[in-house]
Structures are given as C-alpha cells and as structure tokens.
Amino acid sequence: MSFNPTFNARGAFAIFKNELMRMFRTAFGSIASPVITTSLYLVVFGAAIGSRMELPGDVSYGSFIVPGLLMLTLLSESTSNASFGIYMPKFTGAIYELLSAPVGVAETLIGFVGAAAVKSMILAAIIMGTAALIIDYQVVHPILAFGYILLVSATFSLLGFIIGLWADGFEKLQIVPLLILMPLTFLGGTFYSIEMLPEPWRSVTLVNPVVYLVNGLRWTFLGQSDFPIWVSFGATLLFLLVCVAIIGWIFKTGWRLRE
Amino acid sequence: MTDTILDIRGLEKTYKSGVKALDGVDLTIRRGEIFALLGPNGAGKTTLIGSVCGMVRPTGGRIEVFGKDLAKHWKQVRRDIGLVPQELSFDMFDKVIRQVRFSRGMFGCEPDDARIEEVLRSLSLWDKRDAQIRALSGGMKRRVMIAKALAHDPQLLFLDEPTAGVDVELRRDMWRQIDALREKGTTIILTTHYIEEAEEMADRVGVISKGRILLVDEKDAIMAKLGRTEAHFTFDAPLPAIPASLGEYPLHLEQGGTCLVYRGGDGTGKGKREVAEIAQVMAREGIVFTGMETRESTLEDIFVDLLHEPEVTA
Ligand SMILES: Nc1ncnc2c1ncn2[C@@H]1O[C@H](COP(=O)(O)OP(=O)(O)OP(=O)(O)O)[C@@H](O)[C@H]1O
Ligand SMILES: [Mg+2]
Numbered sequence: 001m002s003f004n005p006t007f008n009a010r011g012a013f014a015i016f017k018n019e020l021m022r023m024f025r026t027a028f029g030s031i032a033s034p035v036i037t038t039s040l041y042l043v044v045f046g047a048a049i050g051s052r053m054e055l056p057g058d059v060s061y062g063s064f065i066v067p068g069l070l071m072l073t074l075l076s077e078s079t080s081n082a083s084f085g086i087y088m089p090k091f092t093g094a095i096y097e098l099l100s101a102p103v104g105v106a107e108t109l110i111g112f113v114g115a116a117a118v119k120s121m122i123l124a125a126i127i128m129g130t131a132a133l134i135i136d137y138q139v140v141h142p143i144l145a146f147g148y149i150l151l152v153s154a155t156f157s158l159l160g161f162i163i164g165l166w167a168d169g170f171e172k173l174q175i176v177p178l179l180i181l182m183p184l185t186f187l188g189g190t191f192y193s194i195e196m197l198p199e200p201w202r203s204v205t206l207v208n209p210v211v212y213l214v215n216g217l218r219w220t221f222l223g224q225s226d227f228p229i230w231v232s233f234g235a236t237l238l239f240l241l242v243c244v245a246i247i248g249w250i251f252k253t254g255w256r257l258r259e
Numbered sequence: 260m261t262d263t264i265l266d267i268r269g270l271e272k273t274y275k276s277g278v279k280a281l282d283g284v285d286l287t288i289r290r291g292e293i294f295a296l297l298g299p300n301g302a303g304k305t306t307l308i309g310s311v312c313g314m315v316r317p318t319g320g321r322i323e324v325f326g327k328d329l330a331k332h333w334k335q336v337r338r339d340i341g342l343v344p345q346e347l348s349f350d351m352f353d354k355v356i357r358q359v360r361f362s363r364g365m366f367g368c369e370p371d372d373a374r375i376e377e378v379l380r381s382l383s384l385w386d387k388r389d390a391q392i393r394a395l396s397g398g399m400k401r402r403v404m405i406a407k408a409l410a411h412d413p414q415l416l417f418l419d420e421p422t423a424g425v426d427v428e429l430r431r432d433m434w435r436q437i438d439a440l441r442e443k444g445t446t447i448i449l450t451t452h453y454i455e456e457a458e459e460m461a462d463r464v465g466v467i468s469k470g471r472i473l474l475v476d477e478k479d480a481i482m483a484k485l486g487r488t489e490a491h492f493t494f495d496a497p498l499p500a501i502p503a504s505l506g507e508y509p510l511h512l513e514q515g516g517t518c519l520v521y522r523g524g525d526g527t528g529k530g531k532r533e534v535a536e537i538a539q540v541m542a543r544e545g546i547v548f549t550g551m552e553t554r555e556s557t558l559e560d561i562f563v564d565l566l567h568e569p570e571v572t573a
Contacts, residue, residue, distance in 0.1 A: 003367045005335040014364025018357075025352065093348030097407070100312040101365045102337040259274060259315045 003102075011103040015111025019085050023119050030119075031126060034073050038127045041069050042134045045191055055193060059222055063137035067217040068190035070127055071152070074120050075185055075210070078153050079177050082116035082160030087167055090256075099258060105251040109161070109244075116157035117150070124149050137221070144229075145220035151236050152213060158243035165256050184210040189218075194226050209235065264290040264325060264415055264446050265311065271319030272306050272470075280306040282470035284320070288415075288448060293441055295457035295478075296450045297562055298467035304450040305345055307467070308417045312342045324415065338367055341413030343404050345420045345450075351393035355384055358392065359406045366411035378409050382436065398429045405436070416440065418449040422456060434460055454562055466565055473565055488530025490521040492541070493550035504540055508533060519548070530555070 023030060042062065050061030089095040098108065131137065139145050159176075167173045188210030194202055205211055216232025219225035225232075250257065265288040272281040280303045288294050298304050309315030311322055311329065322329040324336045349358055359375055379385045382402040387395060392403055401421070408416060418437070422430040430453075437447060437460055451457060457464050458478065465475040474481070497516030509523040521537060524530015534553050541548060 003335075003338050005332075005338070008334070008367040010367045010369065011365045014361055017364075018361045021357070022350065022353075088350070092350070093344070093346050094350060096312075096314055096342065096344050096348060097362060097365065099314050100337060100340065100342045102334045102367055103365060104334060254316050258313065259309065 005102065008102050008104075008107050011101060012107035012110040012114075015098075015103070015107065016115050019112055019115030020118060022085070023081055023115065031123070034077065034123050034127055035130050038069055038073065038130050039134060041065070042131060046135055053192075055196075059224075060136070062135035063222065064193070064218070065191055066128070066131050066135070066137050067221040068214050069131070070124055070149070071188075071210070071214045071217050072185050072190055073123060073127055074149065074152050075156050075181050075213070076177055077123055078116055078120040078156035079160035079163065079181060080173075081119055082113055082157040083164035083167065083173055083177075084160075085112050085116055086161055086164035087173055090164070095257070105248060108251075109158075109247065113154065113157040113161050116160060117153040120153035120157065121149065124153070139221050140223035141220045145217070148217055148220050148233070148236075151233070151240065152217070155236055155240040155243060158240060158247065162243060162246055162250070165250055168256075181210075184208050185214075189214045189226070209239070212236070262290045264288050265448075266323040267307075267311075267320065268322075269320040270307070270310060270317055270322065272303075272310060272315060273318050280470050281310070281317070281320075284467070284470070284472055286465065286472060286475065288446060289463075290446055291441070291444055292462040293437065293447045293449070293460050295461035295464045296448060296467055297452075297454065297457055297464060298450070299452075299566065302467045303470040304467060305419055306470075308342070308419050308448070308450065312340060312417060313337065338411070339414040341408040341411065341416040343408045343416070343418045343421055345423065347397070347400050347404060349392060349403065349407070351391070353392055354389055355379070355392060355395070355403055355406075356388040358403065359410050362407040363410035368411045374412075375410065378406050381439070382406050383432075398425050401425060405433075409440075413445065415446045416448070418447060420450055420452065422451065422453065430456070466562060468566055483525055487522060487556040488524035488534060488553060489556065490530075490534040490537075490551065490553040492519040492521075492537075492548040493517060494519070494547070495549050498546070502541070502544060502546060504544060505537060508537055510537070 042065070045065055046062040050065070053061045055061060055064055089098060103111075163173065163176050187205065188208050189205070194205050194211060197205060212227060212232045212235045215225040215227050216229060216236065219229045219232065249255075265286070267284055267286040270281050270284040270286075271279075273279045282303075284303075284307060286307075296304050296307070306315055310317045311324065313333065325339065327336050329336055353361075356375065356379065359379065360370065363375065364370065376385065379388055382405060384399070384402055384406055387399060392400060395403065405418075405421070421437075422433055425433065434456070437449070440447060449456075449460070461478050463476065464478050464481055466473045494517050498512060498519065499516065501510050501512060501519070508521065510519060510521050512518065513520050521530075521534055523533060531553065538548075538551065
C-alpha cells in the first residue's frame with residue numbers, strides 16, 4: 001500500500017506498457033511496412049540511381065543515404081505513433097481514466113512519449129538490420145549514433161504528443177506529418193548532400209531544421225557531414241526542451257484536456 | 260466532522276460556451292453512505308462528478324476529499340477515488356483482463372492477480388476475461404467499466420448512471436453489487452434518472468436542477484416530510500356532501516360526488532391509519548362504498564413536485 005504521490009512509478013509503467021502493447025498489437029503491419037519501405041528506397045536510390053551519383057569525399061551513396069532514410073522513418077513514426085497514442089483516448093473518451101488517475105505530466109510523458117520513443121528505437125534497429133542485408137555501410141560513432149537516435153525519437157514523440165492533444169479530428173492528426181515533416185525531410189538532404197546544390201538553393205536549405213537532424217545522424221554514421229556535430233545536437237536538444245515546456249503548459253492549463 | 264469523506268463548498272462551473280452548469284453547489288458526503296444524486300438531463304450531475312474526478316476544472320468553490328484540499332493534494336487523494344463514467348469508453352480492441360490490470364496499475368497499485376480475479380468474478384466477467392471488449396454485449400461492457408473502477412479498491416466511488424441502458428435483471432444485479440460494496444465500507448455517490456434506484460439503494464438523496472442543489476436529506480426523512488397517502492373511495496350513488504363525522508380529515512369529493520378523495524399523511528403511516536379510520540366510520544354510518552384504492556407517494560412523485568415548484572429566487 002505504499003503510494004508515492006510525488007511520482008507514481010507504477011502508473012507511469014502501466015501507461016507505458018499499455019501503449020507499447022497497443023502499438024504492437026498489429027505487430028506485423030507496424031514492423032513490415034518500414035522494412036519494406038526501407039528496402040525499396042535502398043534498392044531504387046542506393047543501387048539503381050546511386051551508382052551515378054558523385055558525392056563529396058569517398059563515401060558510397062548507399063552508406064550516405066542510410067542515415068537519411070533512418071531519419072525519415074524516425075521523424076514520421078515517432079510523430080504519428082505518439083500523436084495517435086494520445087489522440088485515441090481523447091476520441092473514444094477513455095481519457096477520463098487518465099484524468100481521474102493519480103498521474104501527472106511526468107507519468108503521462110514517460111508512459112506515452114516513452115512508449116512511442118521505444119517503438120521508434122525498435123524500428124530503427126530493424127531498419128539498420130534490413131539495410132545491412134542490402135548494402136555495405138558502417139557506423140563510425142556507434143554510441144553517439146545510439147544517443148542521437150534516442151534524442152530524435154524522444155523529441156519527435158514529444159512533438160507528436162502535442163499534435164495529438166491539439167488535434168480535434170483525424171485530419172489534423174495527418175496535417176503536420178504529411179504537410180510539414182514529410183516535405184522538410186525530403187528537402188532536408190535525406191538523399192543528397194547540400195553541397196551538391198547550387199546557390200541560392202543551398203542557402204534556402206539552411207533554414208530547414210531537418211537538414212541539421214539528417215546531418216547530425218549522418219555525422220555519427222560517416223564521421224563527416226555538412227555541419228559541425230554540436231550544431232545538430234544543440235538544435236535538437238533545444239527543440240526537445242521547447243516541446244517539454246509546451247507540454248508543461250498544457251498540463252498546467254488543462255488545454256484540450258480538461259473542460 | 261470525522262465521518263465526512265467529501266465536502267464541497269460553493270462549487271461553480273461555467274463552461275466556455277457560457278453555460279453555467281454548477282451554480283454554487285454545497286454538498287457533504289458521509290463516510291460509508293450511499294448517496295443518490297437525482298436530477299433531470301443537463302442538471303449538472305456529470306459536471307459535479309467531473310469536478311471531483313478531474314475531467315472538469317471548476318471556475319469557483321472548494322472541494323475537500325478525505326479532509327484534504329483537492330486542488331493541492333489531488334494526486335494523493337485520487338488514489339482512493341474510483342469513477343464509472345456515464346459513457347462506455349475504453350480501448351475496444353483490448354482484452355477485458357488487460358484493461359482491468361491497466362486501470363489498477365495506473366492508480367499506482369502493485370499487480371495483484373488474485374484481486375483482479377476477485378473483481379472479475381464478482382461481476383461475472385471471469386469467463387470473459389480473455390474476450391475482446393468490443394465483442395461483449397452492452398451490459399457486459401458496462402460491467403467492464405465497473406471492474407476497471409474497482410480494480411484499485413477505491414474508498415470513494417462515483418457511479419454516473421450505472422444502470423442506464425441496462426435491463427431489469429442486470430440492474431438488480433448491479434444493485435446487489437453496490438450493496439456488497441457498501442458492506443465493505445465503500446462510500447458511493449451515484450447519479451440516476453431512475454427514482455426507483457435511489458429509493459432502493461440510497462441512504463440519502465440529493466436533488467439537483469439547473470446547477471443548484473434543491474434538497475438533500477435522508478431518503479426516509481424525505482419520504483416522511485413529503486410523502487403522502489392518497490386514497491379513493493368510489494360510490495355507485497353520488498354523495499351530496501362530505502359526511503359531517505369525517506369533517507376533521509383532509510377529504511374532498513370528485514367526479515360529481517361519486518369519488519371521495521383522501522390526500523394526507525406524512526410518510527410515517529399516519530395516512531394509512533387515517534384511511535382505515537375513514538373506512539370504519541363510513542361502515543358504521545352505513546355509507547356504502549363500492550371500491551377503495553390507496554397509494555403511497557413514491558420518491559418519483561416528490562421529485563416531480565419539487566422540479567415543478569415555482570423557483571425560489573433569492
Ligand atoms: N463540455 C461541455 N461544454 C459545454 N457545455 C457543457 C459541457 N458539458 C456539459 N455542458 C452543459 O452543462 C450542463 C450540465 O451538463 P451535465 O452533463 O453536467 O448534466 P447531467 O446532469 O449530467 O445530465 P444528464 O442527466 O443528461 O447526464 C448542460 O447544460 C450541458 O449542456
Ligand atoms: Mg450526466
């Protein structure tokens with residue numbers, strides 16, 4: 001009967017477990033689709049088109065796009081899983097239980113965002129495994145790569161959580177991932193080095209935040225990228241803190257949560 | 260004061276739409292009682308429950324649970340509050356037992372499969388424990404909602420229309436459940452449209468309308484205060500007037516003198532006694548009546564009367 005009102009660890013774990021189970025209820029779909037997508041990209045871009053690409057340095061095009069593809073999946077999966085996770089109980093009304101339970105912002109975030117981030121990490125591992133079967137690539141800084149993937153997963157799960165709270169219909173749930181994240185990712189150097197772009201496009205690209213994300217991850221894989229690594233780490237961390245602050249405000253005011 | 264479990268003072272809620280759903284509610288609930296909150300649609304029952312359980316942010320007033328200020332100690336206090344909301348709402352694709360375990364965990368309780376089994380058995384859900392919730396009937400789904408609310412053994416339980424849309428048999432079954440909880444010492448606040456339910460279950464009854472509590476009292480006291488006996492004596496030949504020997508009783512003639520109507524009593528049995536006396540007097544005096552019908556007013560009549568009384572404005 002020991003209950004610690006400062007942090008309800010059992011509550012946080014219950015939400016976390018429930019969310020992971022929900023996300024893997026359709027395990028086949030949620031694992032098979034990123035595997036297939038990644039394979040297709042690698043075969044088409046890496047093998048077919050990549051052989052005609054000239055990259056700065058002596059990097060093969062295949063190993064160049066693996067971190068880009070990984071980032072593509074991490075951003076979309078983290079955002080959509082976390083947004084769906086919190087949107088569903090709002091939609092079915094099951095959110096009443098979360099609101100009536102002794103769980104606060106910390107427990108809720110660890111539960112929902114933690115589960116979404118863990119799922120993204122699992123997908124990342126699957127994608128890297130799949131890629132290794134198709135092409136030859138290396139990870140120069142494995143620990144930093146792991147840390148960066150974790151940071152990105154957590155950050156975009158937080159963003160997804162905010163989107164899920166904000167959305168009051170399925171349409172809004174799709175808008176951000178589809179209309180903002182997807183284009184930014186494609187234009188963010190996933191499949192090319194921004195050094196290959198002529199001015200003014202090169203400078204225009206620099207305002208796209210995803211460029212820094214992709215390059216950060218690419219640095220941990222290849223040991224080289226278009227920017228210094230600390231710019232990427234710093235920018236991602238800053239974005240994470242902004243998301244946490246927004247969520248803190250949401251819980252304090254009850255916006256879109258409590259009537 | 261020691262037996263007060265919930266104390267609400269001057270509670271107000273105005274929704275963003277401008278609807279004033281709660282307009283200065285004062286309410287004190289005693290430990291161990293069953294309290295029925297009666298009121299028509301839109302009276303503010305769900306809003307009141309939501310204010311205690313965290314779905315609604317009150318715009319005024321104060322709530323104390325277990326002697327603690329809810330606004331300050333909400334986390335500590337919610338650990339011991341359970342809620343069965345009005346609407347069926349859960350992850351329909353999940354299995355029964357997993358949902359119940361999930362609820363228990365969320366409220367910070369250690370896993371306890373024996374307790375989960377006990378709860379499921381008590382609600383006749385044990386055989387359905389591995390069924391997907393969406394495959395259950397409506398009544399069974401409602402039981403799952405109750406099982407989820409009981410999984411963390413709350414001391415204070417809110418049931419928002421627990422028997423809405425439930426057939427008679429299941430309703431009786433739920434009444435038995437509620438009784439069993441009372442035996443265990445759980446305090447229960449239920450809302451209902453069925454006055455029968457309040458009459459059957461509750462120790463005390465509160466009537467709410469338009470966001471205001473109109474009346475709170477012991478169910479028996481309400482019956483005594485507002486309860487009435489009504490009796491109809493019918494005659495083949497109309498009576499010209501009320502017999503002088505019956506002058507002291509609250510009687511009047513209806514239907515051109517063929518029906519003598521008694522309205523009186525106070526819920527203590529006085530009404531029945533007086534009706535018997537009237538019958539004896541008439542028999543003694545040779546007044547022949549051909550039919551006699553008596554009826555005790557129910558909480559329902561009282562309720563309807565209350566709501567139709569012209570509003571007492573301050
Ligand atoms: N989320 C909301 N936004 C705006 N108004 C609301 C909201 N919820 C309830 N109301 C209004 O507040 C009033 C009280 O509603 P409430 O649901 O508390 O009534 P109730 O007594 O539970 O009714 P019922 O018996 O139908 O369940 C109603 O006028 C309702 O329209
Ligand atoms: Mg209601």
